[in-house]
Amino acid sequence: MNDPIVVSRLLTFVTLGFHIIMATIGVGLPIYISIAEYVGIKKKDRNYIVMAQRWTRGYTILVAVGVVTGTIIGFQLSLLWPTFMQQAGHVISLPLFMETFAFFFEAIFLGIYLYTWNRFRNPYHHWLLSIPIVLGSSASAFFITTVNAFMNTPQGFDRENGAVANVQPLVAMFNPATPSKLSHVLTTAYLTGALILAAIAAYHLMRGKTAVYYKKGLHLAMKGALVFAIATVVNGDISGKFLAVYQPEKLAAAEWHFETEERAKLLIGGILDPDEQEVKFGIEIPFALSILAFNRPSAEVIGLNEFPEELWPPLYIHYFFNLMVFIGMFLAAVSFIYFICYYVRRLQPLNPWLLRMVVAGAPLAILSIESGWIMTEVGRQPWIIRGMLTVSDAATTAEHVWEMLLLFSGLYMALAILLPLILIRLFSKKNAEAELENQGVIL
Amino acid sequence: MINDFMIMILPVFVVFVSLGVFFLWVIKSKEPYEMNAEEGKEK
Numbered sequence: 001m002n003d004p005i006v007v008s009r010l011l012t013f014v015t016l017g018f019h020i021i022m023a024t025i026g027v028g029l030p031i032y033i034s035i036a037e038y039v040g041i042k043k044k045d046r047n048y049i050v051m052a053q054r055w056t057r058g059y060t061i062l063v064a065v066g067v068v069t070g071t072i073i074g075f076q077l078s079l080l081w082p083t084f085m086q087q088a089g090h091v092i093s094l095p096l097f098m099e100t101f102a103f104f105f106e107a108i109f110l111g112i113y114l115y116t117w118n119r120f121r122n123p124y125h126h127w128l129l130s131i132p133i134v135l136g137s138s139a140s141a142f143f144i145t146t147v148n149a150f151m152n153t154p155q156g157f158d159r160e161n162g163a164v165a166n167v168q169p170l171v172a173m174f175n176p177a178t179p180s181k182l183s184h185v186l187t188t189a190y191l192t193g194a195l196i197l198a199a200i201a202a203y204h205l206m207r208g209k210t211a212v213y214y215k216k217g218l219h220l221a222m223k224g225a226l227v228f229a230i231a232t233v234v235n236g237d238i239s240g241k242f243l244a245v246y247q248p249e250k251l252a253a254a255e256w257h258f259e260t261e262e263r264a265k266l267l268i269g270g271i272l273d274p275d276e277q278e279v280k281f282g283i284e285i286p287f288a289l290s291i292l293a294f295n296r297p298s299a300e301v302i303g304l305n306e307f308p309e310e311l312w313p314p315l316y317i318h319y320f321f322n323l324m325v326f327i328g329m330f331l332a333a334v335s336f337i338y339f340i341c342y343y344v345r346r347l348q349p350l351n352p353w354l355l356r357m358v359v360a361g362a363p364l365a366i367l368s369i370e371s372g373w374i375m376t377e378v379g380r381q382p383w384i385i386r387g388m389l390t391v392s393d394a395a396t397t398a399e400h401v402w403e404m405l406l407l408f409s410g411l412y413m414a415l416a417i418l419l420p421l422i423l424i425r426l427f428s429k430k431n432a433e434a435e436l437e438n439q440g441v442i443l
Numbered sequence: 444m445i446n447d448f449m450i451m452i453l454p455v456f457v458v459f460v461s462l463g464v465f466f467l468w469v470i471k472s473k474e475p476y477e478m479n480a481e482e483g484k485e486k
Contacts, residue, residue, distance in 0.1 A: 031462070031465075035465075035466065035469055038470075039469060039470065042470070043474065045474075176450065176451065179450065179451055179452070179453075179454040179455055180450055180454045182454065182455075182458075183454030183455065183457050183458050184454075186458050187457065187458060187461060190461075190462075190465075212476055215475065215476040216474075216475060216476065219475040219476070220469060223465060223468050223469055223472075224465055227461050227464050227465040227468065228461055228465070230461070231457050231458070231460075231461035234453075234457050235454060235457055238449050238450065238453055238454050238457070241446050241449050241450055242450045244446075245446060245450065246450075294446060295446070295449075342475070
């Protein structure tokens with residue numbers, strides 16, 4: 001356990017696994033805050049204004065925690081992965097710097113937005129302040145995703161005597177992995193944001209709250225959930241096509257697809273016998289992998305046996321891939337059922353069973369984000385930069401990383417306990433009904 | 444060719460189109476739960 005490579009990976013896993021929750025919510029929430037305020041002003045409905053104000057307060061706390069974990073990641077990149085930064089730092093310093101700039105842009109306008117409610121004669125002027133927050137948070141996701149995309153399909157530099165030369169930062173940023181990864185990151189963040197807001201409203205409705213505030217909040221968030229769930233399904237298909245062309249070993253490992261063949265089948269679940277390369281108890285869908293990869297049932301999909309075994313990603317990513325897809329499908333189904341129940345008059349969209357599923361949607365969305373992230377990061381193994389630098393060559397050789405792992409794990413556990421407590425206390429101390437009454441709304 | 448389009452161009456459209464659809468759906472649709480929709484409206 002004292003192997004610096006293993007411990008460095010563990011520490012990075014713990015840090016990013018915690019940070020990704022804050023980052024996803026931080027990217028996902030601003031569009032709902034902005035649109036709630038806009039609708040509130042346009043329809044002269046204080047419910048939406050209170051919604052935007054309360055969501056902003058929760059969002060600000062999550063951003064504050066995200067700053068802590070984001071800063072830690074910045075340090076860990078240099079301290080735990082010095083060779084990675086030494087080699088790739090020349091190439092990807094632009095998006096890393098721009099990510100920080102985008103974050104500051106978002107944070108500055110968030111501060112102004114937070115403290116200028118009711119300070120403008122024209123309320124649309126205050127709403128305009130939410131636009132830089134939306135742009136800043138999504139731009140932040142864009143820049144950091146280009147760095148991750150670069151690690152999967154590196155380009156924009158030459159190798160001369162083992163050193164990186166002729167760097168073209170924009171070519172490195174706009175590599176083949178960028179569009180599909182960015183699109184997937186953004187739409188899943190918007191989907192997760194929607195489901196968290198919907199789950200909070202559904203929880204209050206389940207507990208017998210009757211204010212129309214919760215119903216409107218739920219409805220607004222479920223619209224986002226349905227639109228971005230469909231977008232995520234489309235993006236998932238695009239990601240499959242990207243992998244088939246640019247990272248066939250990752251797709252093959254995720255699908256336990258060993259032999260290159262036409263009319264390849266998609267595998268769900270199962271137990272693998274790695275020696276015999278046989279799967280038991282799995283569900284096979286004929287032609288589906290060929291369609292996922294190339295849109296044609298007869299298309300040839302490259303199998304793992306085309307690659308040296310030492311370059312295979314760990315095969316357990318199959319389960320994370322399955323989990324991500326299943327949860328994504330479940331979330332799309334829940335939002336679809338909600339609108340069927342809403343538009344078909346005889347059905348009840350606020351029935352307890354559907355509300356329970358909406359509440360379950362929030363933690364499941366986060367679980368899906370974590371699964372997708374594990375699948376894509378572990379699926380790149382053994383490389384940290386595909387085809388250029390392995391994880392084992394990039395890690396620090398320093399001792400005492402183990403103690404750092406304990407220290408930071410303790411910090412994240414403390415944050416994981418404190419953060420929900422602070423949010424619950426903040427919102428229960430001043431509930432929505434009290435705020436609506438303060439604003440002159442008769443309940 | 445189709446795959447190149449799907450990998451490099453389509454993802455960008457998916458983000459903008461979904462944002463546009465969401466925005467228009469929220470802005471243009473009738474206010475939900477009309478039974479108590481008047482609650483909260485400014486007089």
